[in-house]
Amino acid sequence: MRGSTQVLVIGGGPAGSTTAGLLARQGFQVTLLEKDRFPRYHIGESILPSCRPILELLGAWEKVAAHGFQPKGGAYFFWGGEEWEVRFSELGEDGANAWQVVRSEFDALLLGHARELGVDVHEATSVKELEFDGDRPVAAHWAGEHGRGRIAFDHLVDASGRGGVMATRYLRSRQFHDVFRNVAAWTYWKGTKKPAKGPDGAITVASVPDGWFWAIPLHDGTLSVGLVTGRDAFNSRRSELGGVDEVYHRALAQCPAVRDLVDGAEQVGGIKVEQDYSYVTERFAGPGYLLVGDAACFLDPLLSTGVHLATYSAMLGAAAIGSVLRGEVGEQEARDFYGSVYRQAYERLLVLVSVFYESYRGKDYHFYNAQRLSVADRDKLNLQASFDRIITGIADLKDAEDVYRRVQQHLHGAESGDPNPLANLNKQHEIKRAPVSPDRAVAGLYLTYEPQLGLRRTQDPDGSR
């Protein structure tokens, strides 16, 4: 392994391989260290449509589409006695094409793709320790199959997932959500029935008295079926019933929407359990480093947002670092932008998930809150469309477009009521006009990716483009 690199990425999950790949595409020298050897098992199988434009930027979309994963037509909710569905085909062009993925295969595909883009990938190589110059991480000590070593870097991307190298070992600022102190228990089933409701290949989300179930059809012929329940309820049921299997099967018996699918089917393998997975780190970025994906925050499996947030933050992170390395903006500007945009996406979904958990008041209530949280197109959308756009991640991409438009207005000196177009994202953040090239401004981070995201669709105020 080389002794120094421009960018070091810790972790080869969707966040790490997407950030690394997008940086390599911009021509930077990127090294990625991954502690496992891929393919490796991972939970998180239901992917949102918003991943598509990001995978297109990466040049990985065609590979994903050709792999044979189960196409996901949307979601079917049976929640608190009400039922409704989200059909991705009704979201228009942006909403088409999402997948249910076997994560070991999906993650290996993305990591292999990053390697093809020129990322120096080292599997079975774990980052053991970071070296700092003041607050700034400057080198990593690694250990792996080929011994041990040290690698210096200019920028660090922490994509180490729940392990959270920066957040748990150095920043020590990870906070767990009390409301989401949940436990997930899941396994796989073979020979299940096709759901009678919902679009083809949909995820089924069905509430039970103490929580909810997911059912996700996978292309290997299995159905992933997981129970999410409060930690206290889980622990007391486990003592009462004698074990995790009993808790899972008793809850399944109370969930007709999912029970009917596995009726007569064969359980494949044991029940896996994860808990306390919902947290947020105080800062998503600092001197010389960014936290992407689960390394920064994780919400809850309810709306299948994990891989969306991982790849979305990867896109923002790669654009931020790229703009700094090209000398277009200062690091502080780039990390303020990164931190505020990623946090906004996370917080919006956090509120939406909280609303689900707080209340079984029915779908209009969830739609109402989705409407309030949607920034883009607030006036134009009806409740159902607003809800759909948030839970498919598309609202985040539209917000990115909206930010870009406002930044362009600012940089081109158009008269606007708001002197700082990013004021809503970060009150402290000031865009300095002079040193920022209008064509490649970091605040318009998405410039790097505009052809694929269609960001040029927004006319400049003076109509010059």
Ligand code: FAD
């Ligand atoms: P990861 O995929 O976890 O990747 C991090 C990588 O870093 C790992 O490969 C790890 O080996 C490596 N690493 C860690 N420490 C080190 C180190 N020191 N050195 C080198 N490498 C290191 N998301 C969805 O989108 N849809 C779902 O349906 C869904 N369901 C979920 C269900 C449950 C129960 C849970 C808990 C999560 C679910 N998620 C879901 C979330 C999803 O799993 C994560 O959000 C997603 O995997 C985040 O990607 P990542 O790249 O940030 O992290």
